[in-house]
Amino acid sequence: MTLLEIKNLKKIYTARFSNQQTEALAAVNFSVEEGEFVSIMGESGSGKTTLLNIISTLDDASSGEVYLDGNPLSKIKDKEISAFRRNTLGFVFQDFNLLDNFTIKDNILLPLVLSKTPIEEMESRLMPIVRNLGIEAHINKFPYEVSGGQKQRVAVARALITKPKIILADEPTGALDSKASQNLMEILRGINETGQTILMVTHSTRAASFSKRVLFIRDGSVYHEIYRGEGSADEFMDRISDSLKVLSSRGERDE
Template sequence: MALLEVKNLKKVYTTRFTQNQVQALSNVNFSVNKGEYVAIMGESGSGKTTLLNILAALDKPTSGQVLLHGKDITHISEKEIANFRREHLGFVFQDFNLLDNFNNRDNIFLPLVLSKKKYPEMKKRLEPIAKQLGIENILDKFPYEISGGQKQRVAVARAIIT
């Protein structure tokens, strides 16, 4: 059984002022099995970001299904989807989305804090991740004190800590 299935996905945007319709996705179908790596490639304006936003449950399709472990995530409530994102998805944003008033450790802990995890559990989860990513020595620094590559590794740690 596929981990992720996308069936007949379509997304149409209506422009604000002219009410013109722009089709960003049309009849997108694919599946991803556990352990597979997938790259989404295409020219500018081809719908890559729209697809990723729908897969991450940040946007809803006009039609079609996104099945994760067999459950259609396009038809669940906003509260359920917020819980789902917090518990099961990790995001690494292109511009990192780190909070400059939090040190790197606290930026990484953020999804766990939102899930009401206790500090000992957060610390236990962070230690092997920080070691694997080579960021143990920058955890007490702030994002504005580190390089872009280090910020990317902090963002990856935040994405996978859940």
């Protein structure tokens, strides 16, 4: 079943004091099935982040539409948008975005508190998640007291705790070393295997190799896509690298 469908998505930025227009997204079309783990790759400035922001409802599209569960996002009223973001989407950011004034536990519970969830419910959801992510020993510490890898796992826990329809991850390994990255990606893969849909934007071929499908985006549109299929992660990584090479060499020829 299709969970997320993106149709003819366009985004044009207009400079404030001139008529000069920048096309961030030309015409993006793709869809994500329920339970999929999709990576979006592309160079800086290719429009990845703009795309993710529109899906996250942090930004509006100039034209086109994003459907989640068949419902267009643009029809959501302003008043409901925060609740929608809280309940249906889970976010993992490159720079973690944890709050220093909350303990790890409170950081994870934040979206539930904002939704006014009963305390018993919050606590029953918390423990299995932190146990799975291996951060249960740290839940009473503050973010500045734990390592980067642990911080990102806290962010994943925060994204998971609302049982979102889809997790949106923006360069989740961007600020982590290779070991912590490996560990995080294994965790994300494990989460996906329990049926959680994940959409991730990344630069890293290694990170992308953990997903089931990779979309390549260039100059504001989807250029290419490959599936992992039955192959191993390493094999998939080679294919991703090849595709990237092809992409960039074609790019040079175009210019």
